[in-house]
Amino acid sequence: MSERWGSPQPEAGAGRTTGRTAKRLGALLAGAAVLLxxxxxxxxxxxxxxxxxxxxxxxxxxxxxxxxxxxxxxxxxxxxxxxxxxxxxxxxxxxxxxxxxxxxxxxxxxxxxxxxxxxxxxxxxxxxxxxxxxxxxxxxxxxxxxxxxxxxxxxxxxxxxxxxxxxxxxxxxxxxxxxxxxxxxxxxxxxxxxxxxxxSPQAASKTQIAALWPLTHAPELVAQTMPDTEQTPVLRDESLAADLAPGGRLFQLVKTGETLPGLTWVVDPDLLDAVYAMTKPYRVQKPGTAGESAQNDNTVAGTGKAVADAWLKELRTAVAASGNEVVALPYADPDLASIAHNGNGLTGMDTALSKAGTVGRVTAEGRLSVDVRTNVAWPYQGYLDQQVAATSRTAGDDLVLVNGASLPEDPKKLSYTPNAVRPIGGGQNAVVADETVSDLFQQDLSSQPARTAATQRFLAETLVITKEQPADQRNLLVMPPRTLTVDAANTLASAILEAQKDGWLSLVKLDTVATATPTPGANGNVPGPAEYPDGPRRTELSDSALGDVMNVQSGLDELMRILTQPQRVRSPFSAAMLRSLSTAWRDRTDAAGAYRAGVQGYLDNLVSAVKVPAKSVITLPGDSGTLLVSVKNDLNQAVGNLELRLTSGQLNRLNVGPPESIVLDANTSRTLRFPAKAQVNGSVQMTAQLWTTGPDAKQYGEPVTFTVEVTSVTQGVLYVIGGGVVLILLAAVRFSLQRKKRSADPDAGPDADPDAPAEAGPDADPGSAAVAGDPVSGDEKVGH
The missing domain is CATH 2.60.40.10 (Immunoglobulins)
Structure with a gap:
């Protein structure tokens, strides 16, 4: 996976609109005339x-x-x-x-x-x-x-x-x-x-219809990989295996989609990555271990290899059929609306969206072996406003799939159903899904009456559309939900096939609809943020959730600086960050929070795996010696570009040597030796902090504080210091006594030598005689 992700990213720090109401009022007024x-x-x-x-x-x-x-x-x-x-x-x-x-x-x-x-x-x-x-x-x-x-x-x-x-x-x-x-x-x-x-007794003019066929699933791959040379992937659970198995949702979607030549398959590349990972040995996290490093004791062997192999093979055959088109969503299908409304200005977000598009294309083409279209934005449920449009442009998308509720038609301006495509400014085109037809497949179709009702309404709507302007061939977009159910898929497929058989519909790929001539007068005015529906807005990823995802990049950048094999960590984390932004987390707040917490927890574990073990007290038995401090690397790869710095809390009492450079093999520790010199006995607080090296050196990890107990500072030093003080005092006493003597001797003239030795008499002061007779100054004694 690493070759698709490249280098690390930069540091990252169901309501309806007023227009919809107007449309209904107009329709009801027109309908009143029918009743009368x-x-x-x-x-x-x-x-x-x-x-x-x-x-x-x-x-x-x-x-x-x-x-x-x-x-x-x-x-x-x-x-x-x-x-x-x-x-x-x-x-x-x-x-x-x-x-x-x-x-x-x-x-x-x-x-x-x-x-x-x-x-x-x-x-x-x-x-x-x-x-x-x-x-x-x-x-x-x-x-x-x-x-x-x-x-x-x-x-x-x-x-x-x-x-x-x-x-x-x-x-x-x-x-x-x-x-x-x-x-x-x-x-x-x-x-x-x-x-x-x-x-319909005779063939009518045909209306072209493009139907989106989404293949998505909540993210399953986690940031962890097993600590082996193959980096065995890890999934958060086995729900994807159930979906791929016969009778499962994704299994049935591929089977049904194969019956519709001209289908537009909309695929999340992250799903393809997860399925591909399952075709090889993989592991599954045990419940409650989301933030832990993956090991044999907190994971179990995955069991979905056979169904993954079969599904991926079937899908490759289906999408390669003549007339089909594959639209690759950005990797992990980031939630454009949440990002547009709550992620404005987050450092690294634009880079993440750009990388999602690039990696999405590479992944989809590699896993499916077909050409894919990637310049397509599909905001949540197709709802659009000016902020969402701007965010999709930033991501490089010049085609936006839009819910008709966001761009409703005014019946006073246009008396028939227009083509789906229309320009919306900024170099973008919108392909607007027919709201009434698309909503038929957003509902619960688990019962036979519901499926029959949807089928008959679909046939009625599309036949009436065709007869509105029989000489003017037009086109439609049908937008089912991302989580298309088996019942809805079967109903949509049977309805399309019935209308094709009876001659008024032709299934075409998205590109045919997107490149058609826009209908003059069709609504292309993108609404402002205030008109965005309240229902979808309430389920968006919050600004704090988006901020947490982008903050992962800061910790990842810190870790990348010290690793000797950064690609083993960079690729899984870059992918996991995009999965944390997935549209699939809508209405799944708890699962989304657990996934983000798992990513952050695992990163914290990796960062803290290179550390200074905690210590409390070190004894320094003398005025100089060596402080021994250990550094431990619990990662499965070597680390470098690190140094350890010790900082004394009282430099006037205890000094230590310069920083020590660190290179550690995987799962090893090393003890570093710092020379220390003490001035006095007692306790001094010391801080050990790892730093990265280089011109932009930064602290790495948390500091460790401990106490150095200095004992038995060499007493000779104290004696010398004390002796020097005594000599200075004696010299001062001597000088004072000599002044008194001169004052008491009237014969002593002004030219008398004050340092001349006095004669020792029987009454002489023995102390003053020792000082006076001492021919060496106090400073000179200290020198000895």
Missing amino acids: SAATPALAVGPVRGTLTGVRTSGSAEYPATMVINTVKPAVAAQTGDTVTVTGVITNAGGSDLRATTVAVRTPVSKKPLESRSELGLIASRNSPTGQDGIDQNTNQQIGTIPAGQSRQFSVAVTPADLGIEEPGVYELAVDLWGGTEDNEKAHALGIARTFLPY
């Missing part, structure tokens, strides 16, 4: 999203039956005589029996196709039966009595001819329950379920 007069064609305005048609409607006192449509087969009618079978379930949500019930399919009021996407949205948003659902004249199945709380299945079959359908297009397919209740025995509507029936 079904015979009046609706204006072609923007879509009203509504809900997934066919999902269970809520029961009420007036309409106690809830109805769910399970299947519509075929999903598209190609001839007026085609039999369309609708199956589902009725549940009596009321408090009394439903009597003499029958299931009926309503005939559309005008027998005309729906002409706008806003009409689709209005139908999808209805809950209770209404006259706008059509005329109930096709009774197909007798159900009988349904006791309170009980359910019954239904299956009804109709043809377009039964419904009076002749003109190609999309029609409401409303199935309701008629019968009586305890309070009202007369037959009346008890509940309804709605979906859509596309009728």
